[in-house]
Amino acid sequence: MATQFDICIRGAGIVGRTLALHLAGKQMRVALVGADAAPKADVRAYALNQTSRQLLEAVRCWPEPTDATPVLAMQVYGDEGGQVAFSASEQGTDALNWIVDVPALEARLQEAVRFQPLIEVVDGPVPAALTVVCEGRTSSSREEFGVEWDVTPYGQSALATRVQCARAHNQVAQQWFDNSEILAFLPLGGPQGSVCAVVWSLSPERASQMQAEPEEAFCAALQAASHDSLGALTLCGARSVWSLQQALARRWIGHSAQGAWALAGDAAHNMHPLAGQGLNMGLSDVADLVRVLSERAYWRTLDDPRLLRQYERSRKAEFAVLGQANDALQRIFTQPNAALRSLRNWGMNQFERSGSIKHWVARRAMGDAALPPLPWKTTP
Secondary structure, X not given: OOOOEEEEEEOXXXXXXXXXXXXXXXXXXXXXXXXXXXXXXXXXXEEEOHHHHHHHHOOOOOOOHHHEEEEOEEEEEOOOOOEEEEEHHXXXXXXXXXXXXXXXXXXXXXXXXXXXXXXXXXXXXOOEEEEEEOOOOOOOHHXXXXXXXXXXEEEEEEEEEEEEEOOXXXXXXXXXEEOOEEEEEEEEOOOOOOEEEEEEEEOHHHHHHHHHOOHHHHHHHHHHHOOOOOOOEEEOOOOEEEEEEXXXXXXXXXXXXXXXXXXXXXXXXXXXXXXXXXXXXXXXXXXXHHXXXXXXXXXXXXXOHHHHHHHHHHHHHHHHHHHHHHHXXXXXXXXXXXXXXXXXXXXXXXXXXXXXXHHHHHHHHOOOOOOOOOOOOOOX
């Protein structure tokens, strides 16, 4: 007799595997579509908040301390004297977030999937009560299900790599908004580390140029762009480049000839990496979908349209806040207009002195689910 699956997950990346493990933990039979190969070398790192950490810890997949570096402070610099600083001590917490090594996290998830008997890795889509698409931004299933995909190109590319720094990072993340470019140094290797993951948002032409530069010239340009904050830099990873965009699926749920389906992660939404919230959003999709499915009334099936609409409303509301704020920041800080440059740097300094508003924004980025309304709003 053929195996009967409750859920078919298309896509075995971080979001897909995390979802599979949580659903299997709720005693659902899961088919996971994706190659079960060893994680590839990857220079990317993700800034994960407390909510994402708890989700991964619940399935015992949080990486070792050397692969999940706590961020004690974050320094953000404008291009005309603007500056904003966040600190964990200021927020009364042990870390603002954690910079997580991608290959290490993928390896933990892959190993957990191997030992979960309710998950079966399959070569292609199989019948199930519900199909969840976690294939990433280039998902082919969106087209299969007739989903319109609204894309806003930014005219920028991200260049990611890793560098060994002459000075220790001291668990401080740094970001520079400079001449329409956005550069981030993210601390790796634990508290005593001196390696940083680099994400540099550039024009496509300059990104290609920087990718092709000899190592010495590239590191010199990067050291200048980071204002020599960590001293001399040595390249210790490949240079990867990809185009940047904001994108949103018009529908996140539906029914087809194959049955009910839902989108999650980058298959549903894309964001600019400047705020480090992309994977946090994807893992929040996982948390909401697992909650909706596991807390359903006993008489509701997994493909119940009311359940799926509940998931879609919740996630679209979240993206409307984070996605649009992220988009606004990208547009403000990549405009070359001199008057706007002065205004945005003035705004950074005002935000630094804003007190409760700054605290609220920091807690929101940290994944605090129990936040009160914004400080300037009143509760009826």
